[in-house]
Structures are given as C-alpha cells and as structure tokens.
Amino acid sequence: MNYTHEHLEIQKTMRRFIDERINPHVDAWEADEAFPAHEVFAGLGALGLLGLNKPEAYGGAGLDYSYAMALAEALGHVRCGGVPMAIGVQTDMCTPALARFGSDELRSEFLAPAIAGQTVGCIGVSEPGAGSDVAGLKSHARKDGGDYLISGQKMWITNSLQADWMCMLVNTSDGPVHRNKSLVLVPMDSPGIEKAQKIRKIGMHSSDTGLIYFDEVRVPQRYRIGEEGQGFVYQMQQFQEERLWCAASSLVPLDDCIAETIEWAQQRKLFGGTLADQQWVQFKLAELKTEVEALRALTYRACDLYVQGQDVTELASMAKLKTGRLTREVADTCLQFWGGMGFTWDNRVSRLYRDGRLASIAGGADEVMLGILAKTMGIAKRPPRE
Secondary structure, eight states: OOHHHHHHHHHHHHHHHHHIGGGGHHHHHHHHHOOOHHHHHHHHHOOOOOOOTOOOOGTTOOOOOOHHHHHHHHHSSSSSHHHHHHHIIIIIISHHHHHHHHHHHIIIIHHHHHHHHHHEEEEEEEEESSSOOOOGGGOOOEEEETTEEEEEEEEEEEETTTOOOOEEEEEEEEOOOTTTTEEEETTTTSTTEEEEEEEEOOSTTOOOEEEEEEEEEEEEEEEGEETTBHHHHHHHHHHHHHHHHHHHHHHHHHHHHHHHHHHHHHEEEEEEEEGSSSHHHHHHHHHHHHHHHHHHHHHHHHHHHHHTTOOOOOHHHHHHHHHHHHHHHHHHHHHHHHGGGGGTTTTTTHHHHHHHGGGGHHHHHHHHHHHHHHTTSSSSOOOOOO
C-alpha cells in the first residue's frame, strides 16, 4: 500500500492537531486519569477526521479504509496510548457496524453526530465473566412491546464514563450462543444505567474505563443494528477494523521508541565509550527496527486486501498478535537500555511499556489470535455453530 498525496495531507492535518491540541496536555491528562473527550472529538469532527471511510450522507468523507488506516497511523504521534485508543473507539470500534448495517434513521440519530464530534461513543462487549470469549457474555434483553429491557454488566469499557451512547452486544434471545446476540445502541443517560466504577489501570491512564450496570434499561427495538441475532457476526466484522487499527496505531510509537533509545544510547557514556558502541545494543536495535518494518508491511497488505473487499480475518489476527508481542519486546528492550532512567515514571519508554501491554489483551488476547489462526490454517477444529 502506498499513501497518496491525499493520505499524507490527512496525516499532516492530524499531526498538526496533535501538536497543537493534544500533546501539550498529555502529561496533565495522564495525571488526571481522564481527558476531555467531547472537546477533543469536537475539534477532530470539525476537521472531518472522525468519518473518513463513513458515508457522505451522514457527514463522512466516503473514502476507502486506507484513509482510516492512515489516520490511525498518524495517531501514533500522540505521546501516550490512552487518547489515541479513545479516538479509535469512535472511528473504528463502535461505528463500523452502525455505518454498514444501521437503518437510515439510526445513522442519522447516532452516526452523524459521532462523525461531527458532537457525541462520544463506546463499544460494550466485554463483561466481568466474558472478555475474549465473546460468545459467553451474559447481559440480556427481553422484549416489552416495541422496546428491549436490558439487564447485565459491561466491564473494561473505554470511553464509557464520558460516552453519550454505547454500541452494546447483548443476548436478545435464549437461542444458540452464536445466533442469539444483537448489537443495540443504548443512550448512556437512560434510566437504569449505573456507571458503577472507574477502573484504575497500570497504563492508558488518560483513557477512562468503566464498569457499567444495566437494570431493566428500556431501549426501543428500532435501536438495534441490522437483524436480530446477527450481533455476533457483526461484531466479528467490527473486530477486523479494530485489530487493523491496533496494528496501524502502534507503528509510530514503536519507531519513536527505537529512535529515542538510539539517541539516548549515543549520549550515554559507558566503559570509555557510549552505550551505542556496544555491539549487542546495535544488533538488538537493528533487529527490532526490522521487526517493526515487517509489521508495517503485514498491516499495509491486510489493509490493501480489506479495501478490495476480501475477508482479512487471518491477516488482521496476525497483525494484532504481532503488534502485542512486538510492543512488549520493543518497550522492554529499550527500557533496559535506558537503565535507571527507563524505570522512571515520566520517561516515554516507560509509558509505552505500561500502555503497550494492553495490546496483547484488548480486542482479543494473543491466545485468541493464535486460536483464530490455527482454525484458518486448518490445524484446529472449528466448533460447530449451534
């Protein structure tokens, strides 16, 4: 995949916004363990950056997914992981199914304001007892006239403490676990919703993460995205974009971590020379740089095929798996080279060490990616669809 002039201009606009409106505040937001999502999203919406691949009829730019990937890559210039992740939830996690399968009415009511940056969305899949095992979620909705009454819990939900609405995966029948779920849009000011707890995390501090309770929350059935019972399928499709976003948004932080470590190593005096004079340091940084370029090539290839309309479950899973593992390796190795300075809280390498650990967990753990790959390779049996 080669970025065109238009791709590069979008990245330039995004980087300018980051330099002016985000990076000067990152340290304060990290300390506060929150950032002003509505303010930031309004700025991004005004620049047309929240709906690059969404339909023009609802305020999007109508471009192909490569432009969304270019934006995700540019988000890597933010000097923390929490803010880009919150933006990625809006662009690539809670809106793809809405844009693709939502009714015109739903897209006017929820998608258009999200693209404009007037509302903040979140994606409600994980629960206290069901994270990577999406089929095992227990939240449920029963019909009451033309409404759903939703009860249950959602946990680890990014943006949820500030969100205006949730794209919620919920059981809408007692049928087989892969055919009894629906995606339902739930306004977060609805009676019966309790934002029970702000979850403290070891990283991603500027991103708010909540435990949310639902007690007979009444939502019109017309807020369901697409067909009833197809929510599991729709969410698996959304995961393709989420996993590609995860890979693309990691590339710049990995590059920067290596580059800043090289600069440090060239200055750090050691045994009559510098740290960078040590062959082990040279070789290890060269190896890591090669691995990042390999991840970039894999991510770009997956994007190319996705734009062509192909199923990229296998390649997206590979990219997600490689992202998590490589981020851990790069951050850990570079932190070691920084020595005591790397063990300090405000060092950017230590921030990547903390923030980047999530990449092997969120959006499907490494082990889930390996399971998917084993199935696509034909070396593991697929469970029967109930």
